[in-house]
Amino acid sequence: MGEAASLEAASPYELRVQLAEGMPEQTVREALSSGDMGFLHSFTTGSAVDGPGIRVVAWTTGCMWRCQYCHNPDTWTLTNGLPVSVTRALEELAKYRDGLRIMKGGFTLSGGEPLMQHRFAAKVLTGAKKMGIHTTIETNGFNGDKLSDAELESIDLVMLGLKTWDPARHKALTGMDVDHTVTLARRLAELRKPVWIRFVLVPGLTDDLDDLARTAEFAAGLGNVERIEVLPFHQMGRFKWQRLGLAYRLNDTTPPSAQLTEQACEVVRKAGLKAVAG
Ligand code: SF4
Secondary structure, three states: OOOOOOOEOOOOOOOOOOOOOOOOHHHHHHHHHHOOEEEEEEEEEEEOOOOOOOEEEEEEOOOOOOOOOOOOHHHOOHHHOEEEEHHHHHHHHHOOHHHHHHOOOEEEEEOOOHHHHHHHHHHHHHHHHHOOOOEEEEEOOOOHHHOOHHHHHOOOEEEEEOOOOOHHHHHHHHOOOOHHHHHHHHHHHHOOOOEEEEEEEOOOOOOOHHHHHHHHHHHHHHOOEEEEEEEEOOOOOHHHHHHOOOOOOOOOOOOOOHHHHHHHHHHHHHOOOOEEEO
């Protein structure tokens, strides 16, 4: 345990567990409430899919949701992550500042659900913004109410995961209510904060195009949503479920066809929004 362990992972698909094992509960609680230290699954560089340009991404641990298609279930448990101080995270980020500017990229905080560590998230994003780095958060909206308007101002772009529109289907898919996401979406609209909606297209689970049309109409009505990303489901996280001894229900689910992905994009365009297939 400790900061000597490597933060860099080959990719977020690397299985990482128990990096903070043995840390006293009190220390974990203090870290969460002060935000001076966070728990990171990993830190990756050179991402072209987590916001505009080329990004450095910090993947946090901790998530209360249980999406059936989650490809990073090792991020669910907070103490699977490596304890990292805000100072160290920002020092690491500073190394990339000039390169990120040249590549019109920035820093993205993802997870897991980064707002499970909302104090740490606020400190890291505010610090990055002060360095002149473009900041993005990928969130499902859970704990969105824990960020003040001023803290939201330090985030240049919010990538908001909206998993399905129908409340009952959302609950079955994620274990949580869709209201968390919708509430943050409305607040971001009031603040005129740029948003990209992320939607994972899973055959048999989220491929009801009428449901997607309702998501797209809602998003289009907000006025601040710049695009909906249609992300085809894949099986790259299946081995993690197996290695963690978790019951995976999507063993027989295949990625959507190119035709279905295009149909989904067409639904988004029909609502008047830009569609980007991931
Ligand atoms: S919100 Fe993200 S990290 Fe959490 S279970 Fe869903 S897909 Fe996984």
